[in-house]
Amino acid sequence: MAPALTDSLPTAAHQLNSQVPIDIFPDGLKTTGQHPPLYDHIQPFDTFPKEISGPTVWKAEDYRETPEKWVHVFTEEQIEELSNAADAFLAAKIPLTGISKSNFPLPKLASYLQELKKEIIDGRGFILFKGFQVQKWGNHKSAVAYMGLGTYLGYFVSQNSRGHVLGHVKDLGEDSTQIDKVRIYRTNARQFFHADDSDIVGLLCIARALEGGESDIVSSHHVYNTLQKERPDVLRTLTEPIWYFDRKGETSKGQEEYIRTSVFYLERGENGRVYSKWDPYYVRSLTRFSDAGIIPPLSPAQQEAIQVLEATCNRLALHMILEVGDIQFLANSHILHARTAYRDYAPPAPRRHLMRLWLATPESEGGWKLPFWDSNEKKRGGIQVDDQAPVAPLDAE
Template sequence: MNAVLQSPSETAPPTHIDGPAAWIGPQLQQRSDWIERLDARELEEIDTAVHRLQASGLGLGAISPASFELPTLGPRLKRILGELLHGRGFVLLRGLDLSRYSVEQAAIAYLGVGSWLGSFRSQNARGHLLGHVRDTGADIRQPTTRYYQTNRELEFHTDSCDIVGLLCLKASKSGGESRIVSSVTLYNEMMRRRPDLAAQLFHAFPTDRRGEVPVGADPWFDVPVFNWLDGQLTTIYVGQYIRSAQENFPAARRLTPLEIEALDFLDTLANDPALCLKMEFRPGDMQFLHNHQILHARTDFEDWPEPERRRHLFRLWLAPREGRSLPASFAARYGSLTPGERGGIIVQGTELTFAVNPD
């Protein structure tokens, strides 16, 4: 393959990347192998582990593969982790029966499953290791509001961790559809159509921290969208926060017209129905995504008027010990670059906690 686009690593990326990570949405839409269905034995293992943990008196912080034993499902989850890190990059785990559990028991079940995939990372300045995705009525115009706290569309983006997981507790009245796209496929398409714009995405882009600023850091961080290291393309991207950094921080580097065009083209490709994959969330569905090779989005949604019926998802940010090497530029956002110990949001005063019930 011809090498182009000189990057900070010892070699330049290829003009085209092959492999299972370079998937096309409509092709996968015709298949179901990305949906992993829990069987009766595995569900019983989860049930037993939930009740054993509750009976032990251990807190949620003690949840790990050792305390949440899954003799059959555990090895399957390790295989799924391999698919996340080295294959397609995503999975939908279906079949958890939430009618059997209280909210706390559902949290234990989800944390138990997630612990087999990686360590828990803080998802906000308050140190939430178990996050809640729901409409809180927050005003997105406020500089500290993040889009997952609203019913607004989430544009295609990555989260600040290796793996992000969602458990659907309650679905919306309408909308809120999950969409994902392969960032490897986006790179391939940009290289095929506009390699000059693909080259721009190897530049470092100022990205708004949304008020969650570590001690001594700027209110934004600088990182390239596309990164090539150890023969792998790693992507980190939140277009909405790149734009807000331009609006809110005059000291942040100003983007060039060509860089802005590159970001717009990336968004256009990500939203192309010929490339992205749509999936419906049912209560009990667990979605896990590898952020370094998957961008995810959500459509606007209309919620139920009754508070007890409103859309609600648990979220996990996970760091597997088996994670890939990351470029040095990720340290501005991820802190440590050590697999299993990186990612998440820590600021002065952050106290790690498991918030079972949303504020």
């Protein structure tokens, strides 16, 4: 069997005999961070499916008029269970970075969340919860209940070089045009369709904007099928490992400032599913290296692929608005998401604020068989710089 089709993964050289410092990572688990793919596991376009079928392929019209299929309103009993678990966790004075299923028991919700996890990873890939009591609970208790809920879907991983395992999507006044330095979630600019560097992303709405900041999601498998029919040349370009992604300075010692990768991959093994990994901001921000001749500039075919992919996502997207107390969970493997630009209320009104979780689901717990060395690691993906400890701030910083 060809190496690209094998199921097994090598152990990365820098992981051999490595020890995670317990004084920094109390649970003994460290976010593995961003890495290049294993290039011998990248398949040529001709081996990709001509059409994807199954529950991961959905159209906006399948759900636009039937929110009951993808919206879950928390019951009073579920809210009470979350509230009691959060109160007990706070009373135990455990650091928020130490939250886990073992110290956040949800005996009644657990079975539902286990089924939901399967639906997110292997099914339609998204859900919208309503009725989370953020205004009653305040930010601290809300963060505890939210992270506790998240532990039933995956392991939280670091989202930036500062080790934030509880992220905050909020306009901090940073310059969104400085895309080689600035993470767009810290601005009020439009976010184009993309996937975050985790298996599942969660967004809890704490405060809404005056206008804008609305959410769009799309099945990347529906996008894939559409491109196969309409623009197979574009799809071929997206499967080639010719794309460079910026690290934006969030690198450990000795790592390169960019990663050469593909946009669409196949899972390892037989009948591998199509996995997408994309963010145009991280591709367009590399002119400092391409202008210097260090990496190739984007070709005309790549420039066109970026435009066609975004236009196709926009055409096929499901639109939703997150109200205060709503939680959106999405699979990054086969969902791309975007948000519109927004404008905040004038002070002293609170700015638009979403609490964000990046959750990892390793292969051993149902995760996809990704062509990366860390596919079997519990906290695969995310962003980890050297031994930066995990932190869980209660607001943006």
